[in-house]
Amino acid sequence: MKRVAIALFFFAVLIGLWELAVRSGRWSPVLLPSPIFVAEYIWAALLDGTLLESTWVTLKRLLLGYAAGVIIGLPLGLLTSTSQVFEDTIGALALGFQTLPSVCWVPLALIWFGQTEGAMLFVVIMGTVWSVIIATDHGARNIPPIYARAARTMGSEGFHKWTRVILPASLPFLVSGMKQGWAFAWRSLMAAEIYVTILTGFGLGHLLHYGRELNAMDQVIGIMIVIVVIGLLVDRLLFSPWERVLHRRWGTNVKET
């Protein structure tokens, strides 16, 4: 309860400072709208359905691209962690492409796929898959070898060893890899939506883009806040329960409550 109160207080002060800055009159309200106007925009967009519709469009693309990225990335990461050949090929490729900001895939995606959903998916997958490969590879390498040795003496080999020992042993690393993949997917999609306009659906990135074109700063800031909130919610709903289970079992990060 105390932690919630502190957090609430912090954000209240932040918004208060913002409002004060607006009232000081130093900046044009066109550039710096009051938090009240931003809240009004979000409320109105919620009521007329544009916000929910765009959020749905964006989340659909995100989940699809992210799922594909994880499904491709996880096994490849496990492969690069165990095989020298895969490490020198796929591993090197992943390392290289991971340094490429995902927005750099947009021109290529536009030329290959045109203004389609395919282009969006391509950018998200390219933004996700490499970091998932690297995080998984890193995780599998960090499993204490004694687990595999102990398992082998008990007669666990091959598929059983992979599913019952290597996979659960690398769970903490896999979850942080998937979390990182999620952050990358989210960033890539926003980049793609801001740069690529397609007719099959207007996502949050498009709303942000049009906000800029219309000089509607309340919309720009409002959508930015929505994007942050969605990111936080997903972290809380999708990853936190997993991390709690893992922390409890592994005994890591035990905080006094």
Place this chain on the structure above:
Amino acid sequence: MEAARPDFVADVSAKLLVDGVSKWFTPSRTHVHALDNVSLAIDEGEFVCLLGPSGCGKSTLLDIMAGLTMPDSGRVLADGKLVEGPGRQRLVMFQESALFPWLDAFGNVMFGLRLRPDLRNAERKDIANHFLKLVGLEKFKHAYVHELSGGMKQRVALARALAPDPQVLLMDEPFAALDALTRDQLYDDIQQIWMESRKTIVFVTHNVREAVCLGDRVVLMSPSPGRIAQIFDIPLPRPRDINSAELAGYASQIAAALKGNMKKAASE
């Protein structure tokens, strides 16, 4: 007391037979001769301690017996059959407990049992409960690994190694990381369990008293290259108390031999 048996004859009837095993390690340019033509026969139900300073190859020898490492020359026979890989009949207990943190104590003991297709699930659970009780941890069956103390972890590891009913138990300095009081308690427990189950146990240690307390025979090894220097019979009655005077007599004798070997190795 017998010598290092240069006239070793492969006795195929032994429970565990190490026959002329050599092993080299080649980490970055250096060429380490870890084991040099080591031969040893271990009888059924025998408790043998491999004793030596670090680098004498005792853990490597245990790994080779387990089938986790392959010898460069020579062979290991278990019940007359060539050891070509790890097997359920020879379970290993490691220095770190090597318990799986994603399972609770009960789950860890069940791990090896689940790999025995001849058992029904109810039987597996009964066996797991039995062995957790045997090591005095039935109240902690649902505790996760990090919630257990060092001694409790090794007890769970012992239960996990005993539960699938292996014929041979290979123990690699299992108590080295524990405090003295916990260790003394475990010496009693392991002797009790051994006297009741009569498993064949090979126990690696660098602690002379520990070796004398537990072993029917103490195999003293010397380093670079790893060899068997001498084998001592310990005919003391059981259960043995590690603090007894008789035991100390044997220990000082072996310690003297150990010191002599190390001096010799250093001067070479």
